[in-house]
Amino acid sequence: MTTRRTVRSGGLPLAVFEEGDPAGPTVILVHGYPDTHVVWDDVAADLGKDHHVVRYDVRGAGESGAPGSRAGYRLELLAADLFAVADAVSPDRAVHVVAHDWGSVQSWEAVTSPGAEQRIASYTTMSGPSLDHTGHWIRHRLRRPTPRHLRQLLRQGAHSWYITAFHLPFLAPAAWRLWLSRAWPRVLRDLEGVTPRPGHPQPTLKRDAVRGIELYRANMRPTLREPRERPTEVPVQLVTLARDHYVGEFLSEGLERWAPRLTRRTVDATHWSALLEQGPVVAGMVRDFVARADAGETQGPSDSEQLVVITGAGSGIGRATALAFAEQGATLALADLDLPSAERTAELCELVGGRARAYRLDVGDGAAVDAFAQQVAAQHGVPDVVVNNAGIGHSGTFLQTTEKEWQRVLDVNLWGVIHGCRAFGTLMTERGRGGHIVNLASAAAYLPAKALAAYATSKAAVLMLSECLGAELAPHRIRVSAICPGIVSTNITRTSTFSGTTSAEQAAKRERATRMYARRGFPPEKVAAEILRAVRTGKPVVPVTFEAKAARLLGRLSPGLLRRAARLDIG
Missing domain, CATH: 3.40.50.720 (NAD(P)-binding Rossmann-like Domain)
Structure with a gap:
């Protein structure tokens, strides 16, 4: 049974949905763009058998409130939202965070905040790097432009073409309003290999997609231009999606510098099929990592340890x-x-x-x-x-x-x-x-x-x-x-x-x-x-x-x- 509550953060109402075993470890699932909490349905159903599962619509999406300006989408406010939800649903015990796409980008901001290890017991991230880490990754390759580094920069640039489009005045919002919102099910089917299902794409897709463009405009250029030092002591599980059309696996090279307690995993999936077609696989990885983090076994065998x-x-x-x-x-x-x-x-x-x-x-x-x-x-x-x-x-x-x-x-x-x-x-x-x-x-x-x-x-x-x-x-x-x-x-x-x-x-x-x-x-x-x-x-x-x-x-x-x-x- 799923219950709904409202948590306020910075004056905005956030729609929070809870299910599963209240006595189990609390796992907060953070969705990306242009999704809502519905994208986690399969993962939540599996984890809910033995975990307290919490999902929320991020600011500007689904049933949550939307900021009145671009500044309201800054990363520090998104991180504050996550902590507000954690404090409301699990005030006495650290939570486990699982995030995808832009949910991962904003969760990295929370996970790398000073003292985050006191409130976040573990972090599983998919298809969403820290913008600060990415900024340092780009700088390193520009300082040492080997053929391999140049190929990586060019490949990731090709993967991220849409980010440039999102910064063009009027074009991206108009595209969502006039065409993309209707074509989105076909994009998922033809490019992602995902069978559209009721509730995804969500009914509010057009509105949420237009609003969500501000995530990119408020954060991408400022953070990549001047990346901060953002290490974390939180145990991190990086789940690489092998057929991701947007985030290259090489983007995580050197991540151990920022997350020394890192475990790497791989799922044979596209950007969205990991959640919409392989939910139990993702849930199994989360379940294992949560159990090891709660047992103090914070550094498990990574995929690199074959x-x-x-x-x-x-x-x-x-x-x-x-x-x-x-x-x-x-x-x-x-x-x-x-x-x-x-x-x-x-x-x-x-x-x-x-x-x-x-x-x-x-x-x-x-x-x-x-x-x-x-x-x-x-x-x-x-x-x-x-x-x-x-x-x-x-x-x-x-x-x-x-x-x-x-x-x-x-x-x-x-x-x-x-x-x-x-x-x-x-x-x-x-x-x-x-x-x-x-x-x-x-x-x-x-x-x-x-x-x-x-x-x-x-x-x-x-x-x-x-x-x-x-x-x-x-x-x-x-x-x-x-x-x-x-x-x-x-x-x-x-x-x-x-x-x-x-x-x-x-x-x-x-x-x-x-x-x-x-x-x-x-x-x-x-x-x-x-x-x-x-x-x-x-x-x-x-x-x-x-x-x-x-x-x-x-x-x-x-x-x-x-x-x-x-x-x-x-x-």
């Missing part, structure tokens, strides 16, 4: 990749059939700055992989990166390779990847925050060899699986990369099997292959570096080593030559 799952992590490329992520401060779930080897990798990861836990896992067992995924989610959360690395080597022509040998190679090299993609891809999709799946294929995926029938087939399937899965998961902001190494010096040669050989012959072939790979001298650490680069860039197919790159190029230029080379004896 959770990474790696299979086959006990040695070789798996271990090197784990160490590379650990050096970046990642939390790691390391799986291997050989548990002591995985535990040793976890110990090494701890030494270089990561946090790691080892698990025994047979990737060929689908039920075991599903259980492992659920265990990781329960103990650590849904991973940001999954590296399906576990694999085995096998040499033999098609006619030499037995059905049992085929089954073993496909169970590990192909089905192991399928199981990992299915189990963790499902979790990532349901979470709705994107992610990255890395599958270890091989140059053998596109370099045929008669002595690698089973192995090359398994790796070719992994490559195509990765391409297909990448297309399927792209709308969920989950990227998929296939890594295709050539000859890499790892212990895979010591565990490889060979068809049609005696035990003695098999041992001799293993020793010969090990010496050849050692002479090649390409270490697994270089493959790990390419994996981290793929996660940063999203590159879908990554050949590693000269021979892997040359074979991929040759396969495009002269596939017939590759087919003739495939007839050579290499086993």
Whole structure:
């Protein structure tokens, strides 16, 4: 049940709406422009199950009063409104503030006010930076105009074109009155991917939008021209909307300078779809952050502190990749059939700055992989990166390779990847925050060899699986990369099997292959570096080593030559 009250601030009446559990933590939701409190409906419904949820129409919007002049929209007055509402609805206990768009801009003013930590227990901000912080961000880039800084300034300028339009006399108010108010549902649908619903846009949109232009005119130029020093001790959760058409994610670079108790999160959403289509996702992030702030755990794991799952992590490329992520401060779930080897990798990861836990896992067992995924989610959360690395080597022509040998190679090299993609891809999709799946294929995926029938087939399937899965998961902001190494010096040669050989012959072939790979001298650490680069860039197919790159190029230029080379004896 929602109740309404009026709170006065600076002589203006503010319409305040309350719902949920009065005994729970108080969460104040502050809307942006050109919205009213209605934009929070989905978030409020979810949070209201266990929180005291408060929304209010900001000055000039909805059922609240409007200032009589532009000066009445200054940031310090908007901040005073927030404190007035907090004092009225929770006089004896600090409140948690959640804000979006211009609601975030004005809430930053409150959060960075001296002593704000006494009244505000935590702050979750979406798509609305502090104007002072932004002013310093612009100054820093103008003082050091590197190509990257210039690109950022140009991109944000393109995102913010409408701010210039809002400063033009008569044009912006006339546009809202004559056209934009009617076209707004179509803008939300076509640009934002939001299905219009009753109550949003609100009936007062035309009036509120015209009034709200004064927010920009009263604050943008004065604050950006002379930004103030505005640090805060309030715990801040920054929720970046990955497909925001107005606020670039790079605008928050260096925010830790102003908000040292900062947690970063990401939602795969546009500017308005985060609230209107993914309300429960946002509510879940707020619920978690509020709980940690009330428990005194003010610095939780940020998205920059990635959770990474790696299979086959006990040695070789798996271990090197784990160490590379650990050096970046990642939390790691390391799986291997050989548990002591995985535990040793976890110990090494701890030494270089990561946090790691080892698990025994047979990737060929689908039920075991599903259980492992659920265990990781329960103990650590849904991973940001999954590296399906576990694999085995096998040499033999098609006619030499037995059905049992085929089954073993496909169970590990192909089905192991399928199981990992299915189990963790499902979790990532349901979470709705994107992610990255890395599958270890091989140059053998596109370099045929008669002595690698089973192995090359398994790796070719992994490559195509990765391409297909990448297309399927792209709308969920989950990227998929296939890594295709050539000859890499790892212990895979010591565990490889060979068809049609005696035990003695098999041992001799293993020793010969090990010496050849050692002479090649390409270490697994270089493959790990390419994996981290793929996660940063999203590159879908990554050949590693000269021979892997040359074979991929040759396969495009002269596939017939590759087919003739495939007839050579290499086993």
